[in-house]
Amino acid sequence: MNIGFLASFITFSLLVYYNVKKWSGKSRRQESDFWARESAANAVRRKPLDGLPYIKIPLESFPTHLLNDNSEVLECIEVMETLSDQKIVNLTGWTNTDLKLEYGTANITALSEYDQSYTLLVRTLQRWADVLTEAGYREEAAILMKFAVSTNTDVSRTYYQLADYWASKKEWGEIQQLLHTAEGLRSSNREVIVRHLKEVLP
Numbered sequence: 001m002n003i004g005f006l007a008s009f010i011t012f013s014l015l016v017y018y019n020v021k022k023w024s025g026k027s028r029r030q031e032s033d034f035w036a037r038e039s040a041a042n043a044v045r046r047k048p049l050d051g052l053p054y055i056k057i058p059l060e061s062f063p064t065h066l067l068n069d070n071s072e073v074l075e076c077i078e079v080m081e082t083l084s085d086q087k088i089v090n091l092t093g094w095t096n097t098d099l100k101l102e103y104g105t106a107n108i109t110a111l112s113e114y115d116q117s118y119t120l121l122v123r124t125l126q127r128w129a130d131v132l133t134e135a136g137y138r139e140e141a142a143i144l145m146k147f148a149v150s151t152n153t154d155v156s157r158t159y160y161q162l163a164d165y166w167a168s169k170k171e172w173g174e175i176q177q178l179l180h181t182a183e184g185l186r187s188s189n190r191e192v193i194v195r196h197l198k199e200v201l202p
Helices: 003-042 071-083 096-103 105-134 138-150 156-168 172-183 190-200
Strands: none
Touching: 071 105, 096 105, 105 138, 105 156, 138 156, 156 172, 156 190, 172 190
16 A cells, blocks of 8 residues: 555544534533533523613605515505514514513513514515515605614615615715624625625615
8 A cells, every 4th residue: 555645544444433523512601602602592581671771663655655565565564563562672683682681581482572573563564665676666665764774674675775866866875884784784684785785786
């Protein structure tokens, strides 16, 4: 057998063994850390939720007068009316463990409901904005998307469409503001949104 080949094979095998062992140790530490945090989270007592950043829907400022004979628009308006009576909080980027540590285990069901309502809110806003945009009402669609951004949505399409709208009007300051908001998101979508907005800017 070629000695050089044998030496290379042994070196390669040792590297593989070292990396597997290193990854295995890191994985065990991460798992141990997770269960330690989860155990601590489960011991946290209920805390008041009065200070949460609840979202109020300004339905009166939305373009409900447009296309209100359109079934999809009507459905979006109905969703907004229903959500207006519910508690809504953007908890994007928070794990259940994070929430339990911060607000107590007993609040996890309520917090999950608030976050589900938020997800429905921003998805419905974008759906409504899409219908208006396709019908030529870009300015009115922008009203809906601006509100979504004000709640720190991480729906990438919202940022892209709003950036295109501002670019068409050469309102570069508005895109800079979008970028500022996107840079502060607690979301896995943050980097791709930021990159896109930077590409739109002149």
